[in-house]
Amino acid sequence: MVNSRMKPDSAPKSSELATRSASTTAALRGAILAGEFAPGERIYEQGLSERLKVSRTPIREALKSLAGEGLLDHVPNRGYYVREYSVDDIVQAYEIRAALEGLAARRAAQIGLAAEQRATIEKALHDGEAFLERIEFSSADRVLYGEINSAFHSAILAGSQSRMLRDQLRLSQQIAPSSHRNIVAFERRDVRRRHDDHYRIYEAILCRDAARAELLMRDHVESVKIALIRSISHRPVFRDEAGGHPILESE
Amino acid sequence: MVNSRMKPDSAPKSSELATRSASTTAALRGAILAGEFAPGERIYEQGLSERLKVSRTPIREALKSLAGEGLLDHVPNRGYYVREYSVDDIVQAYEIRAALEGLAARRAAQIGLAAEQRATIEKALHDGEAFLERIEFSSADRVLYGEINSAFHSAILAGSQSRMLRDQLRLSQQIAPSSHRNIVAFERRDVRRRHDDHYRIYEAILCRDAARAELLMRDHVESVKIALIRSISHRPVFRDEAGGHPILESE
DNA sequence: TCAAGCATAAATGTATACAAAACGAGCTGC
């Protein structure tokens, strides 16, 4: 017996952004991640309303959503503020990401990758190989490598077949790119090493070695964290102003 | 130079639920976690509006928030639905929780616990000891032990001094209690063992042994997952209907 | 009989008006 009060299988149309609320959310998210707002800056509803040519209602819904995603802070009766992330926050985001992506790799190994996911990963590995053949890396290449890297990680996340992991990871993944300070090592040696990591992780998943897949993936992401810490400690300008913990030094 | 457009340090009043939107969110969250809605059931705005005596506006804000927390699903133009969690989802929630609480314990060990947190933990350990002296466990005692357990874990989370971990953990922690199927082993032997785990975890944190604290905490939470799986496989009624993965068997 | 399409009802999405709270400037009194 099918109950009409049950959730439909999927969205009615394939087209995204069905409502103004959704498109506003997407636009605002993009603007924040692109750094168009200063950290800690207050967001005024009416200003956005005029700028985006919609009423305050969808604006408010977008702000609520983004606050739930951790991009904004909300203080009742005092509005929304662009959330600030300290260096320590970014480091922590990598720690969390490492743990969660480790879980994703483990699950992917347990379940086994679908053909489509294997193809995506193999293409990413191949593209990475081609990328490493190059003589020089430009700043545009950073973006390119980022996409290759992202394809690899996304495919494994898809392989975990876990909406919960996907949702949780989105929270921690969104942090890092949102910070302009997130300039990880981009030496050829570092990229080469990370690319090698990808091979090993893929192999472990193919062998259905769940424990090894998790270990390798976690260490792989942690290595980016380490590189970030290294690059920061070489630049004492970015000392954590929050007067914080001895985390950065002790690790 | 202090910019007036910066976020205030904290909320204006200590009193919670400053707005109707906030109190509605809290009320709805409580109702959902208490199981007052069937999984997959559709939530109608107007019905809630009449029941809670507020207009649709704060209702809609509450629904958006709860969707962000993972308690509801939203389909554009088709409303909100109470999110359903399969057995596999619950097991996964424990896996994620184990990984994240492991991170929290690690950080707490690195930073070192504050006096207040040590006192809370020691009280929880003491209360647990008294609890285990009892002859019999009633169903009301489940709640009591749950509170003792919660005090212990919350104190360590507080000791991690990490808002990110707190936020991420809330997502995975809210899942498990929301399911009425979440009946973990409550034999004296199990409780005794978990209580011992707590001692060891606390000792590791006091010794500032971050790696050990993480390992112990992760295994501690994973053990609840294992107990859950065990209890399920003894009751084949609860076979995962989603036709899923070999996760439950393979682990 | 059944499928397609239209009409109607009901629910969500959006705009707007109004209420309440917070902020800031200026005044007052000491």
Add this chain to the structure above:
DNA sequence: GCAGCTCGTTTTGTATACATTTATGCTTGA
């Protein structure tokens, strides 16, 4: 000079009216 108050402005919170979309049942036609 300065603390504290008042009052007006600004901004957020809430209610409500309207628009749009979706669901449903009926009719129609083959």
